[in-house]
Amino acid sequence: MQRFVYIQTFGCQMNVYDTERILQVLEPEEYAATDDPSRADLILLNSCTVREKAEMKMMSYLGSFAQLKEHNPDLLIGVAGCVAQQEGERLLKKVPLLDLVFGPDNIPELPGMVQRARENGERVSLTKLHKKKKGYEFMAGKPMVTGKPSTMVTVMKGCNKNCAFCIVPRVRGRELSKPCSEVVSEVERCVEAGIREVMLLGQNVNSYGHDRDDGILFPDLLDAVDAVEGLERLRFTTSHPWDCTDALIDRFANLKSLCEYFHLPVQSGSNPVLERMRRGYTFDEYVERADRIRSTVPGLHLTTDIIVGFPGETEEDFQRTIDLIHRVEYDGIYAFKYSERTGTKASQWEDDVPEAVKKERLARVFEAADIYRKQRLATYADQVVEVLVEGPAKASKPTQPQLSGRTRTNVVVNFPVGNAALGTWRWKGKLAQVRVKRVLQHSLYGEIELVQ
Ligand code: 5AD
Ligand code: SF4
Numbered sequence: 001m002q003r004f005v006y007i008q009t010f011g012c013q014m015n016v017y018d019t020e021r022i023l024q025v026l027e028p029e030e031y032a033a034t035d036d037p038s039r040a041d042l043i044l045l046n047s048c049t050v051r052e053k054a055e056m057k058m059m060s061y062l063g064s065f066a067q068l069k070e071h072n073p074d075l076l077i078g079v080a081g082c083v084a085q086q087e088g089e090r091l092l093k094k095v096p097l098l099d100l101v102f103g104p105d106n107i108p109e110l111p112g113m114v115q116r117a118r119e120n121g122e123r124v125s126l127t128k129l130h131k132k133k134k135g136y137e138f139m140a141g142k143p144m145v146t147g148k149p150s151t152m153v154t155v156m157k158g159c160n161k162n163c164a165f166c167i168v169p170r171v172r173g174r175e176l177s178k179p180c181s182e183v184v185s186e187v188e189r190c191v192e193a194g195i196r197e198v199m200l201l202g203q204n205v206n207s208y209g210h211d212r213d214d215g216i217l218f219p220d221l222l223d224a225v226d227a228v229e230g231l232e233r234l235r236f237t238t239s240h241p242w243d244c245t246d247a248l249i250d251r252f253a254n255l256k257s258l259c260e261y262f263h264l265p266v267q268s269g270s271n272p273v274l275e276r277m278r279r280g281y282t283f284d285e286y287v288e289r290a291d292r293i294r295s296t297v298p299g300l301h302l303t304t305d306i307i308v309g310f311p312g313e314t315e316e317d318f319q320r321t322i323d324l325i326h327r328v329e330y331d332g333i334y335a336f337k338y339s340e341r342t343g344t345k346a347s348q349w350e351d352d353v354p355e356a357v358k359k360e361r362l363a364r365v366f367e368a369a370d371i372y373r374k375q376r377l378a379t380y381a382d383q384v385v386e387v388l389v390e391g392p393a394k395a396s397k398p399t400q401p402q403l404s405g406r407t408r409t410n411v412v413v414n415f416p417v418g419n420a421a422l423g424t425w426r427w428k429g430k431l432a433q434v435r436v437k438r439v440l441q442h443s444l445y446g447e448i449e450l451v452q
Contacts, residue, residue: 005031006040010058011048013201013237014104014172015081017152019046021107021139022080029111038068042076042114044100047083049167051339055083062095069097076100076117080107085171086343088127103127104157104172108139129173133211138178142189148390149429150197150233153186154178155221159203161240163267164277164345165307165338168203177208180216180224187228196429197233197388200225205236206243219247226255232431233388233408234258238265242280244289252297259408260297264290265305269324270317273310278345283324290328301331301376301409306365309338309358311349318361322368329372331409335365373442377411380436380444387413387434389427403427412443427451 005026009019022044023033034040043065048054062079069075078100079091085103092098099117102110106126113124130136138154158173159166187198200221202208208218216224218236225234234257239248241264252258268274271282281289293302306321325333337358340351353361385407393404393414404414415434417427434446 001030003029003031003041004034004039005042005044006034006037007044007046008061009046010054011046011050011082013152013199014154014203015046015048017154017201018081018104018107020142022046022110024139024142025107025110026114029114037065041074042078043068044078044080047079047081049082049086049171049341051336052341053339058083059095062098066097074118076114078102078113080104082167082171084125085127085129086167089125092123092125099123101125101127103129105130105136129171130176131173133174133176136176138182140182140186147428149195149388150199150390151190151195152199152201153183153190154201155183155205155236156202156208160207161204161242161280162278162345165267165310165341167341167344170343172203175204175207175211177210177212179212180209180214180221183221184224184228187225187231191228191230194429196231196431197235198225198231200234200236202236202238204238204240204243206239206245206248217247219245219251222248222251222255222258226257231257235261235410237263239263241266241286241289246292249289249293249296252293252300259410260300261303261408261410262293262297262300263303263305264293266324266328267305267307268310268313268317269321270313271320273313273317273320276312276346276349277307277310283320287324287327299409301411302328303332303334304328304330306333306335307338308335308361308365309353311338311346311352313338313353313361318364322364325365325368325372329375330369331376332373333365333369335362335369337362377439377442377444380411381439382436384433384435384449385411385413385444385446387415387432389430389432391428403432405432407444413446414443415446415448417448 007019009015045058047058076099080102084101091101100113109126116122116124156177158175159169160175206218209216266286269283340347387405389403389405393402396402402414402416413434431452432448433450435449436444436446438445
C-alpha cells in the first residue's frame with residue numbers, strides 16, 4: 001500500500017543528508033515523500049539542538065500537528081536528529097502526540113519502529129549512539145533526490161573536539177571516518193546519476209582519517225575524489241582551524257575540481273574567549289592560516305562563523321572580533337548570539353551577557369562584515385563567471401524565465417533565458433558563462449554568453 005511521509009528538516013547539512021537517508025530506508029516500505037503534511041501517514045521532524053532557537057522552532061512545529069492527529073488516528077509523528085538524540089524517552093513523556101523518537105545512528109531501524117507503532121500501538125524511542133571505534137557501518141548513500149546538479153556525501157560522523165559552547169559531540173558522538181573507497185564509490189555513483197558538484201560533509205572534515213589506520217588523511221581523500229572522472233566541482237565543510245594544515249591548503253592550488261571557497265569558523269577574535277571556548281588557537285594563529293589560504297588561492301571566498309555574547313565576553317573582547325573581521329576581510333559570515341546548551345562545559349558558567357547586548361553586538365558584527373562582502377561582490381561587475389546551473393531562479397516568472405546557479409566561489413548568479421520555449425530542464429547541471437551586469441546585495445545578475 002502506497003503511504004506518504006512528510007519530513008521537515010532543521011539545522012545543518014548533516015541533517016539534510018540524514019533526511020535523505022531516512023527517505024532511503026522508507027522507500028522499500030512503500031513510503032513516498034510528500035510536501036503536504038495533511039496527506040501524510042508519517043510526519044517526521046529532523047531536529048537541531050545547536051541553539052535554543054532551532055529547538056523551539058521545532059517544538060512549535062510539532063504542536064501544530066496536533067489537529068492532524070485528531071483527524072487521522074493512523075497518523076504517526078516522530079522526531080529524529082539531534083534533539084531526539086539529546087532528549088530520548090523524555091521527549092515522548094513531554095510530547096504526548098509523539099509516537100517515535102530516534103537518533104542519527106538509529107535511522108536504519110526506522111522501518112521496525114514504524115511497524116511496532118502501527119501494529120502494537122507502541123510509542124518507541126531509540127537513541128543509541130555508536131561509541132566504539134570499530135563496527136560502525138555507514139549507510140551506503142544513494143545520490144540525493146533533490147534534482148539538483150550538486151549533492152552532499154558524508155565522509156565522517158561525530159566530533160572529538162570539545163568546544164565549550166557546542167552540543168554536537170554529545171549528540172553526534174566520536175569521530176568515525178568512512179573508508180576512502182566508500183566515499184569514492186559514492187561520488188562515482190552520484191556522477192553517474194548526473195551530479196556535477198559534490199560537497200564532502202563532516203562536523204570537522206580536517207580530522208578525517210585520524211581514527212583509521214590506513215594512513216589516508218583528508219588531503220589524500222580530496223586527491224582521490226578529485227580523480228573521479230566527470231566530477232566538475234568539489235567542496236567540503238566544516239573545517240576546524242586547529243587542524244587546517246598546509247597540505248590541505250595546498251590542495252586548493254593543485255586540484256582542479258576543488259572550488260575556491262573555504263568556510264573556516266573562528267567563533268571569536270579574543271584570545272581569552274578563544275581559550276575559554278577551548279578552540280586551541282589564538283587570533284594570530286588563525287590570521288596566519290587565513291593569510292596562507294588567501295595567498296595560495298587568489299580570488300577564494302573565505303567565510304566564517306562567529307558567536308557573540310559568550311559567557312564573560314567584555315566589550316574589549318568583542319572589539320577583538322571586530323578587529324579580526326577587518327583584518328581577514330571575510331567574504332561572508334554567519335553570526336549567532338550565544339545560546340546556552342545543557343550538558344556543555346559553558347553551561348556551567350553564567351550566561352551573563354544581557355540579551356540586548358548580544359543583539360547589538362550581532363548587528364555590529366554584520367555591519368563590519370558587510371563592507372567586505374559588498375567590496376568583493378563589486379569586483380564581479382562586468383566580469384564573465386562560470387555558473388553551474390541549478391534550476392529556475394526564485395524570481396523567475398513564466399513570462400520572464402530566469403535561471404539560477406552558483407560560481408565556484410559559491411556566489412548565487414541569476415540570469416534571464418530569453419526564450420521561454422527553451423524551458424529550464426535542459427539547462428540544469430550545465431556550466432554557463434555569464435557576464436555580470438548587476439551586483440546585488442547578496443547575489444549577481446547577468447547575461448548568458450555561452451553554455452557548455
Ligand atoms: N550558541 C551559539 N552558536 C553556536 N554555535 C554552535 N554552538 C552554539 C551555541 N551554543 C554556532 C557556531 C558553529 C555554528 C554551526 O553554530 O558558530 O560554528
Ligand atoms: Fe544542529 Fe549540530 Fe545537529 Fe547539525 S549536528 S543538526 S548543527 S545540533
